[in-house]
Amino acid sequence: MRSVSKMKVAVSGCCHGALDKMYETIELMEQRHGHARPDLLLCTGDFQAVRDSADLQCMAVPPKYREMGGFPQYYSGEKKAPVLTIFIGGNHEASNHLQELPYGGWVAPNIYYLGYAGVVKYRGLRIGGISGIFKSHDYRRGHFECPPYNQNTLRSVYHVRNIEVFKLKQLKQPMDIFMSHDWPRGIYHYGNKKSLLKKKSFFRQEVESNTLGSPAALELLQYLKPAYWFSAHLHVKFAAVMQHEASSSEEQPKATKFLALDKCLPQRDFLQIVEIEHNSSASDTLEYDPEWIAVLKATNNLINVSPNFWNMPENNGLHAKWDYSVTEEDIKAVLEEASNDLRIPQNFSAMSSNGNTPQRRAGPIPRINPQTTEFCARFGLIDINDRIQQVREGIPGQKGDKEEEEEEDDEEVDSTGEASDYNTDVSGLTASINPDEIILDDELSGKEENDDGSDQPSDITSTCSELRALPSSMNVSSDEGLDSAAAEPEELVSRSQEEEQNLSDKSLKRIGVENEGEKSGKKKIKRRNQAIYASQEDEDEVE
16 A cells, blocks of 8 residues: 655755755754755756866856865765755756766765756655756757867757657656756746746846747646656746646646746755655665666667757658657566666766876866766666767767867758758747846855845855745745636747747847946846857957
8 A cells, every 4th residue: 555645855946066055054954943854855957066177177157157166075975965965957067077977877975966867766756857958059969069078069068959858758657856957938927927027127028028948848847747847047936836738538637836946045045845745665765767767778779979950750751660658568677677676776986087187187088987887788778978989989880970169050950961941949949048147246246135235144044044935835926826827838839930030139139238237237137158149240249
């Protein structure tokens, strides 16, 4: 008989390397508020598992913001995470480190990374996630990047790819929790938009034009329909409830409780405790999910390490097979091969960084992580990084092209090298003005500013005083309500051609508004890497 109880799950927004602050806050909650220690901590990206100076070079932030953070002490074993931590990648990561674990793995004792996309089980809860952020110009490429990165691949390496979304859409079994770094596009229609825009007024244009967030994440949200969806990225706390339509007359309509959290700073809502029902008789160790392993095996031949655009199989008459979902027999076969033991092995070992060697000082080098080697051997999967190295070395018979030094963003190029008029996103996903590079000047200073203009010291105790209990229903405020709850799901991603053609103009207009704000003394908004999206002649004018 299934025994149901509630498990305390801590959810964190962008960590930005502040592991000590996260764990100290959890401890202070125990001491000062009588909260029991959570069973699990979920971090929704920008974790920044930076091991050494070479890793810092692989993080897409301006050099003055490249800080080592507290991770090296956890990596070396000097410290151990006091609670099991599971995280996904964001857009400010030591990408070379995370790329060593494309299928997921331990980055330190008790700290587990889900990989490009992944699903695991813990105490009966099924937890999935997808790393990175959505950018339409990289969505249909393979995973071709490899250290040392150039200025293009330093960023494209953390962009979501269509194959990961395709794999996740083969899943049929219910999902309890799902994580993405950027928000699903349109989720703001299901929460208190008025409150959101009061906190982040510069989101208004994207919210009103429905271009804020990831269309790929929305596609997954509508398909997976998880009970909970957690995100970060936009540095603001926001809750919503999305009611899904029943897919059949027999099925009960499902609802997803969405929660986004702020970045890990004092006086910010970056941590939340959520109580979630689970099977108390289930294993208390982290386990591989058998359906996910079966899907990885079924899609193994789709691995692509080419920078060229490619389309996932679909029922359009061009593919002999397009359905890669798995059967109960496939799942049973995975369990039999694993002798019904899918516990994730505690096989973390710190890899020597060779930090003092001339080669290491010159920059990061590609490395094969033994965890990935062991995982691929156990389940008969392709080691993506090994395949990339074979392609780069020109080994015959390997699928893929050598990495291009410069990506062609102005026009799409198909596998023949000819210009293609095929839409970048075959599923109707549109280009996003995802504000992944937006930061406020006061967020980068060593102090926080209250509404009254007073400065507050960066004290961990002030952080804890601001933590508030999450309502059990996660209901939004009633003053605005779910004003778009009755809208068809397709309406959240369908935009007119005229709006799409004006996206770039809107972006330039926003930059103009930012400049006006600077003159008027308002907070100045920066787009850290705007120059890489602008034309060459405009680069000198962009901050």
